[in-house]
Amino acid sequence: MNRFTKQNKIIHLVEANYHLLPVLNRFGINLGNKDKSLEKICAAQNINIDFLLAIVNTFHNEEYFPETELKSFSPLLIIDYLKKTHQHYIEYVLPKLESLLELLIDSNITEIHQLNIIEQFYQKYKKELLLHIKEEEQEVFPYILNLVNNNQVNNQFTIHSFEKEHSNVDDKLNDLKNLIVKYIEPVYDNNICNEFLITLFRFEKDIKDHARIEDKILLPQLITLEKHING
Amino acid sequence: MDNKVYIVHGSAIVQQGLSEVLLKNFKCTIQCYYDFKSLSESDDNCASKSIIFVEDKIANSTEFLQFIDQSHEVKSFSIVNDCAGNLPVNNDYTLSLYNSPDEIYEGIKHAFNTQGLADEESEGLSNRELDVLKLVALGYANKEIAEKLFISTHTVMSHRKNITEKLGIKSISGLTVYAIINNYIDTTNLDIKDLI
Secondary structure, eight states: OOOOOOOOOOOHHHOOOOOOOOHHHHHHHHHHHOOOHHHHHHHHHTTTTTHHHHHHHHOOTOOOOHHHHHHHHHHHHHHHHHHHHHIIIIIHHHHHHHHHHHHHHTTOSSSOOOHHHHHHHHHHHHHHHHHHHHHIIIIIIHHHHHHHHOOOOOTTOOOOOOOHHHHHHHHHHHHHHHIIIIIIIIOOHHHHHHHHHHHHHHHHHOOOOOOOOHIIIIIIHHHHHHHHOOO | EEEEEEEEEHHHHHHHHHHHHHHHHHHHEEEEEESSSHHHHSSOOOOOTEEEEHHHHTTTTTHHHHHHHOTTEEEEEEOOOOOOOOOOOSSSSEEETTTHHHHHHHHHHHHHHOOOOOOOSGGGHHHHHHHHHHHHTTTOOOHHHHHHTTTHHHHHHHHHHHHHHHOOOHHHHHHHHHHHHTTTTOOOSSSSHHHH
């Protein structure tokens, strides 16, 4: 799979993979840039082009994950990107999933109410995800920022296993998919169901990429920083 | 069964004997250890889909149960010293030192469904797995399930692994949803919201 370069234009990226659209938005890049290259767009908007390319390429190609390069970027850049991703989930993806689920439930005219149980499950998943995001934004990220900016280690603070949290949240998303695809009576509008599942699949891919950056890049960076400061 | 097999047992005689029975019946490579510490400290990372036969006192130790809980695709059998010989050969991931080679072969085959022994219905969940699923769905912990069903915690966890593998559902809430929509549990007097 080809890797995107500085010379590419937005249209090249989007034609190859339209799932990159929200990723570009997270960097503050909008459409309508005529024929400008990524390099020019980034220079004009003061965006770190190397970081953008690393993120875009890893998102596009699951096999491509240049750990050393990614770890060389400032944790501040990474945190900023991760926060934008959280915002995208909270403001756009979750509300979209919910409204589709509502439509799906409304499309059922039978007496079978399995979808209501699925909705309870979804709510539980959402609650856990939001809690996880809140912990990251209110505890983990500020801790890292303090580490980077002030060289301060708080020995009271423990990273309560990022990775385990992630796998718990991922498991539920996977279960939601399986329950609908395999076990629920199909007493609903198929088109709405497809739309819901497509949104779910896309979200799953996005969130896996997100978790991979946290677990494989940010967390090791944090451990190295702590070691460095502690001497 | 073309697998990597580990035997963790304090007795060299048991290691030798079980190895012989396994090699006679299944295509596998076997690695023996006298205790769990040696296995966990060895470079031999228990690859996915490996099978561990383990002395019962080790099988029910906290370290081993934790290890099994974290290694999703590893399955394990506990080997009990059942000198009275009353241990039935069943699907409960338990072998007795007094089982005949044939019984051992059947027990393993049955547990892993290698010859499609499970009934084809209900995603192939055995009755015992259904019992465990229902209790998991009702919110019981592994230890409580073990007490209710008169089996070891190790056996409960082995069933849970199998259930997850067969259904493709990993979380407890997900299993609860599955149990409710299939009417495996009666929710008339329960608040579904709390249950999930």
